[in-house]
Amino acid sequence: MEAISLIVRSIFVDNMIFAYFLGMCSFLAVSKNVKTALGLGIAVTFVLVLTLPINYMLENYVLKAGALQWLGEEYAGVDLSVFSLIVFIAIIASFVQLVEMVIERFSPSLYNSLGIFLPLIAVNCSILGGSLFMQQREFANVGMATAYGFGSGIGWLLAIVGLAAIREKLEYSHVPRPLKGLGITFIITALMAIGFMSFSGIDI
């Protein structure tokens, strides 16, 4: 039950894009049509769901102050949290490369449709952001961390598909010349974010 409310909250209230603006770069660059947007959204969700539990385990059993206690009493005072950034990003980067290799080996057609976006995911802020927020919020167990990853991913997917759909419709509108392309995309994102803020009072 708690996990479900966490998922709903991370999709709507704490939406990665509209509340924290994480993963904006690829959000703006890859939202020209719905199909590729959907592909990227699924890939991001997938990587989030896989990396968050791993990083959660690392955080709680290796990196946090006193986390190494299971090795023996003399390790109880060890605090490796300085290295959390490097460890997280290394996990994410190697995981993205792993996922890329697995997909390339077993499903070349999926690889071709996702191809360029897969390596991009390593530097998608929402993935590292998910891990850092996980560290900050101190979830109770691995399940909650995974649920958070899943919710954030789906929230990101919803946002990018929505923007792509609006941009497809926008193709024939008359936009002031200097605002064409990037400018109007920013304004649409802002308006969508204001819309999403109506969820912010909800306490689930």
Add this chain to the structure above:
Amino acid sequence: MALSSKTKAVLLGPLNKNNPVIVQVLGICSALAVTSKLEPSIVMAVAVVLVTAFANVIISLLRKSIPNRIRIIVQLVVVASLVTIVSEVLKAFAYDVNKQLSVFVGLIVTNCILMGRLEAFALGNGPWPSFLDGIGNGLGYGWILVVVGFFRELLGSGTLLGYQVIPQVLYDAGYQNNGLMMLAPMAILLVACIIWVHRSRNKELQEETN
């Protein structure tokens, strides 16, 4: 020291025609989330300038010895170590600002400006031009942040760097702070306005399609 025209282009191009945020669309994530006040914007800008410059130098020095296949991981590790240093320094000397920036200092690692510059410039150029390129791109990112932070703090809370700027007389006459400016979406709208002004001045940057 006199700068040759090429170094000048490397250093100053990113401030205007080649701006990482509003032209190349890199590094937007962090640009938007930290700008509700002027002070964190400035701190963030300085942090990014430092990290970009030194990451560029390090990668440029290593560029001949990094195997092509694992270069992304090498780059990320270099950047992550630099960011860790910055974040520890911030924790030690500017704890309050560090609290306000929360996860966004860590997120400098995935700031696309860094990866973009490392891939596009540092891998093919010597350390000194790379250093200038890093400084230039960091500043190009920084000024957007500072401008957005300036307007959001001025209109949103009537202060600058924490000091009251809008006189009490105006409040007595019925002026009110625009609370909307403190909300995250306004950062995007402000960047859109900057893009609007910038592109009406630089016609060659305007796009043909939506």
